Amino acid sequence: MIDPSWVSGLAAILFGIGLIGTFSRKNGIVVLMCIELMLNAANLNFVAGALNTGGVEGWVYTAVAIAIAAAEVAIGLAILLSLYSTQETISLDEAVMLKN
Amino acid sequence: MILSSSEAAAMAPEMAIMAGILFAILVPNLGDAKARIPLTSFKFPILWGGTRFEITSDPRAPGIISTVSLAVACILSLYAIESSDGKTISGVMEITGFGRFMSMVFTAALAITAAASIYRIPSTKITVDDAKDADERTTLSLMDNRRQVDLHILLMMVALGMSLMALSTNLFFLIVCLELASMASYVLVGFHKESRIGGEAGVKYFIVGSIASATGIYGMSLLYLWAGSLDFAGLSASWAAMDTLDPLAGIGVGLMLVAFGFKVSAAPFHLAAPDAYSGTNAPIAGMLATASKAMGFVAMMRVLVGFAAPNEAVTAWAPALGVLAIITMTWGNLAALSSENPKRMLAYSSVAHAGYMLAALAALGSGLADSNTQDLLQMAIVFHLSVLVLFKMGAFLVLTLLEIEGTGKSISDMNGLARRDPIVASSMFVFMLSLAGIPPLSGFLSKFLMINGLVTTTTDTGAATAANAMSWLQSVDPYFLLALAIVLNSALSLFYYLRIGLLMFFEEPVTDSPLPKAPLLRVAILVSMVLTVLFGLGPASEWLLSLVETAISTF
C-alpha cells in the first residue's frame, strides 16, 4: 500500500500548482480549474488522513468536499457566464469597470 | 439522520428558516389550476399552476415571506439564548447560548436585508404585455416575482448556513455551513446579472472568495492530517498537548486564517470587498458588511480561541494577527478617506472595523490576558458584531433609499440630504457618528470595551513609574500599541464620517424631489437609529451586554 505521506506530498504539489495558477492565469475558466486543483489537494489530504487513522470519518469528509467542489464549479460557471453575457469576455484583466 | 422532536424544538430558528424556504418555493406557484377526475367532467382545484392568484404573483410576496420567517427565527433565537442547555445534535452541533446569540445577530441582519430588498428590486406590478419593445420586456421580466423568489431563497440560505455555523462543534461541519452561506452570497453579489457591473462584481467576489475558501479547506485537511480528527474537542486536546508548534498545525491554522480573513475582509484579503460592495445593491452590501463579517469572526474565534488558544509553548499567531490588525485598520481608513463612492467608502470603513476587532482578537491570543479579561475581550468583539448590524446596516439602508431613486453612486449624491429628508439625514448622521465611535452611541461602547480590554491586558493599573511618556511607552507590552492604533485610527476615520455629515447638512441638494416612500425601509432605518442610541446608554445597553455575557459564558 502507498504510504500516506506520499499522498499528502502529492496534495501539497497540487495545491501549489493551483495557487500559482490562480494568481498567474487571467482566463476565468482556467482560474476556476486551478481552484478545483486546490480543492482536490484538500481531498487527497483527507484520503491520506483516512489512511492514517483508519476511521471512516476521512472518507466522509472526502465525499462531502467533492460535493462542495461541484457546487463551487456550478456557481462559478454561472457567474462567469453572466460576466460573458454582459462584457463578452471572461478574462479577469478586462473586467475593470469597478474602479472607484 | 432524522431529528427527534426535542432536537427539532431546540433547532426552532433553523426550522423557521427552512419553513420560509419551503413557502418561498411553494407559494408563488399557487394558482387556480384544476384537475379533472378521469372519465367525468368533475374538476377540482389543485392550486398548483394555472393562472396565479393576485396575491401569489405579487412581486412583494417572496420578500414578505422571507422577512417574516427570518424575523421569526430572530425572535426564536433571542428567546433560546437563556434557555439553551448545550444539547448536542448529530455529534456536530451543540445548542449553546453563544450559538443562539449569533443566530439572532445573523437573522436580524438578514431580515433587514430581506425587508430592504422588497423595495430594491423593482416591485411595481406590470405585465410583460405592456412592454413597448424588446429591451423593456427584458427589464420587465425582472419584475416578475420568480426573480424575487430566487433572491429571497438565497438570502434564507445564507441565514441557514450562518445559523448552523454558529452551532457547530466540528471544524468540517463549520466549513460546510460557511460554504453554504458563502456560495449563496456569491450569487447574491452577482444577482444583477443584466448590468455590466453586477456580473463583474460577482466574478471578482467569487474568484477571490473561492480561492480563499479552497485555501481554508486545504488548511483544514492539514489539521486533519495532524490531529486525526476535526472535532473541536479533539483538536483542542492535540493543540494543548504540543510542546513546540507542529508545522502541520501551524500552517493549517494559518491557511484557515486566510479563508476567514477574506470573510471578515482583513487586509490583504480585502481587495475584493470594495468591488463587491459597489457592484452589488446596497442591502446585499449591508449583509456582507454585517452578517458575513460576523460569520467570519465567529469562525475565527472558534478556531483561534476555541482550540488554538495560546498555551505556554505556543503563542504563534497573535503577533501576526496584531500586525495584520494594524495594517487592516490603517489601510481601510486611508482608502476610505479618498473614496468617492459611498458604498466603497463604507466597504473600506468595514475593513477598518475588521481591523479593530482583529486587534482585540490578537490581544486574546497574546496570552497576557487572565480569564476575566479574555471574557471581556470576547464580549467586546461579540457586542461590536451585534451593534454593527444596526448602524452599518442602517447606513446601507439609507443608501438603498438613494438607490431606489437611481442615485447613490457618488458621494455627492448625499448633498443636501438634510433638506430633502431631515429624518433620514439625521439617522444617517447618527450612523456615521456611531461608526466613528462618538459617545454615547453604541459604536462608542463597543469600541470602548475593546480598548478597555486591550489596555487592561497590556498595562498594570497605575504601576508604570517612568519619567517621560516615551519610556512609559517602552515599559508597556507591545500589544498596547494596538489600543493606540485603534484610537489614532478612530481619529483618522472621523474625517470621512463627518464629511458625509457636512455634505448632507451644508451642500445644496441636486434635486428637491423627496426621497422614495418605501415605508418598511424607513421604519427599519428609524428603528436602527433608535437602537443605535439606546444600546449605547442605559438599561437597553445593559440588557444587550448581559445577553452577550450569557452568550460568552457558553462559548
Next chain:
Amino acid sequence: MSFTGPLSIITLVPLLSGLILLVLPNVLPSDISMRMKASVRNVAIGLSSAIFLLTTLIFVGTIGQIDWLSIGMGDYVLETEDPVWLIESIGVTWHLGTDALSFPMIWLTTLLIPISMLVQWDAEDGHSFHSLLLIMEGALIGVFVSLDLFVFYIFWELTLVPMFFLIMIWGGEDRKYASMKFFIYTFTASVLMLVGILVMYFNTVADPNYAGTLTGHHFNLVLMTEQSRVDGLINSEGLRHFVWLLLLIGFATKMPSVPVHTWLPDAHVQAPTAGSMLLAGVMLKMGAYGFLRIAVAMFPESTLTFVPLLVFLGMASLVYGAVVCLGQTNLKRMVAYSSVSHMGLIFLGIATMQPLGFAGALFMMFAHGIISPLLFAVAGSFKHHYHTLEIGSMRGIAHHSPFLAGHMMLGWMGSLGLPLLAGFVAEVAIMIAFWMTFGWWVLLPALTLIFTALYYLTSMQKMIFESDDPHIGKLPDTMHDEEPRDVTWHENAGMFVLGVLTILFGILPFIFWDMMSVWSTEFIQTYLVHAMNMLEASP
C-alpha cells in the same frame, strides 16, 4: 429617586421640553401645529424663567438650607444621593452636584437663557429658535452639574449641537463657513480631551460602589479627584503631563486662548444675537470651568510645572486680543476679541496659584458672563436697527437711540473695568495676585488694560456722542433713508436686566465673591499646597 433632585430637574426639564417643543410642531396636524408654533416662545420663556427662579431659590437657601458663603472645593451640595447607573458595564452613573465653582455658572446660565430669548423675542422661525435655546440651557447646565466625566463629556459635546444649528440657520452671510469652523475646531479639541479622559479612566482603581462594572474602572469625578489627591491618579510623570496637555488643548480651545482662538471671532460675527450672548456668556466659561475642575484639581503637579506655559498663553491672549481689538471696525468682532483678551486674564489668574488670583479668575468668569452678553445684545440691536456692524460708519448714536447708547456705554465701561462695575473687582483681584506672585511683571497686563481702556473710551466717545451736526449725527449708508429708531421693548428689557446686574455685582460683589474666595482657599490648601511640597521635595 435620583432623577427628581433639583439639579436633575434644572438639567433635564429644559433639555426634554426643548426637544419636545422642537419636534411636536413638525409631527402634529398643520392647524394645531400652527397654533403651537405661535405659543412656543411663551412656553419657552416661561419655562426658563421658572428654572431661573428655582435656581435662585436654591441659592437663597430656602430649598437646600446650604451655607453657600462657606463652601470649599469638594463640598458638593445637592449631590445626587444614590447615583443611577447609566452604563453599568463601564461605570457611568447619573451623578450630579454643585459647589462654589459651578454654582455661579449655573445661575448665570439660567439667567442668560430667558434674557437671550427676550432679546431675540421676534426671531424668525421662533418656535425652533426658542426650543433650541432651551436644549442649549439643559446641555450647558449639564456640563456644570455632572460629577461623572462621561456624562460631562456628553453634555460638553451636546452643547455644540444647538449652537451649531443656531449659527447655521439664523446666522449672517458667512454662516456656513463660521459654523463649520466652530464645529471642527471645538470638536477636534474635545476628541483630544476625550483621549485624556480615557487615560484617566484606565488609571482609576476599583471602588466598592462600582463593583458591578465589567472593567473595574469608573468615571466618577469625585472619586477620581480623591484618588489623585491621596495617591496620584497617574503615577508616570510623563503620562501625567501628556494627559494634562491633552486636557489643556481641549479646554483652551473652548475658552479660547491664543493660538486656537480663531474660530471665535468668526462664530461671533455670524451667530445670531442670542447665540453670541450664550457663546460668550457661558460656553467660553466651560473651558475655564473644566480646566479648574479636571486639569488643575487632578494634576496639580503638572499644573505647577506648566505655570510658565499658562502665563505665556494668558499673556499672549490678553495682549493679542487687545491689540487686534484696537484695529477692528466691526463691532461684534471687536467684542469677540475683547473676550479673548478677558479669557487671557482668567488664565493669568489661575497661573498665579494664589487664592486671590483663583477667586479673581472665578469672578472674571462670572462678571464677563454678564458684561459680554450685554455687549453682544447691544451689537445685535445695533445691527438690527442700523443694518451694519461697522463702527466707523456711524457717529452720534446717542442722538437717535439714547437707550442703545446708554447700554453700550455701560457695557464698554464694564468691559474695560471701571470701578463699581462687575469687571473691576475681578481685574483688580487678578492684578494684585499677579503682583504677589510675579512681582513687577504685573505692569505688562496692567498697562495693556489701561491702554485698551483709553482706546475704548475714545472710540466710544466718537461713536456715541461725536457728531458733525448735533441734531443728526452721521448715519451709516445702510440705513437707506430709514428713520433711525431706538431699541425695541424686549431688547431694552433684556439689556436693562444685564446692565442692572453689572452695577449690582460691581457694588456688592460679595454675593458670589465670598463663596468663590472660600472655594479658592480650600482648593489651594487641599490640592496645590501638597503638590508644591511634593515638587520642592523632589530635586
